């Protein structure tokens with residue numbers, strides 16, 4: 001797919017664009033580029049052509065296991081979290097439920113109206129809003145797209161995983177509600193901010 005377009009781009013910008021094709025279903029493809037883009041291949045590239053410190057931004061797109069595995073490796077190797085962008089095109093991990101997850105009363109500001117919602121222990125803020133019949137925004141449910149972002153006004157939550165918000169976003173109080181469970185008995189979130 002897009003092979004001709006990619007070849008043309010690579011030829012036109014030969015001094016600054018290099019494309020490496022990894023193929024999973026071509027037995028004649030070079031052995032070291034066969035299979036999937038996985039931890040082993042990325043680790044090899046990081047140790048040769050692609051040192052972490054030379055890269056301005058990383059864009060990882062793929063199934064959740066692949067994208068999160070590669071992101072973990074990049075962070076282990078010293079990549080700045082804000083420079084690693086992830087798009088999950090299928091599959092997502094349900095946030096794990098910890099033993100200390102708590103029930104809470106959640107006040108939800110959504111499209112100009114405030115709603116009071118009861119959240120059951122183990123549910124995320126988004127779960128609680130949807131169960132209460134609110135039309136809260138979401139898409140990937142995996143912490144990658146940022147569609148479910150809201151701002152915490154009072155109380156606090158814990159995010160399970162976050163591939164979408166920068167550290168500045170998090171410091172400003174933004175959270176991914178699909179990944180957020182309350183850590184206080186009452187929480188107020190604002191989707192309109």
Ligand code: FES
Pocket residue numbers: 137138139140141142143144145146147148149164176177178179
């Ligand atoms: S729905 Fe995509 S990050 Fe929450």
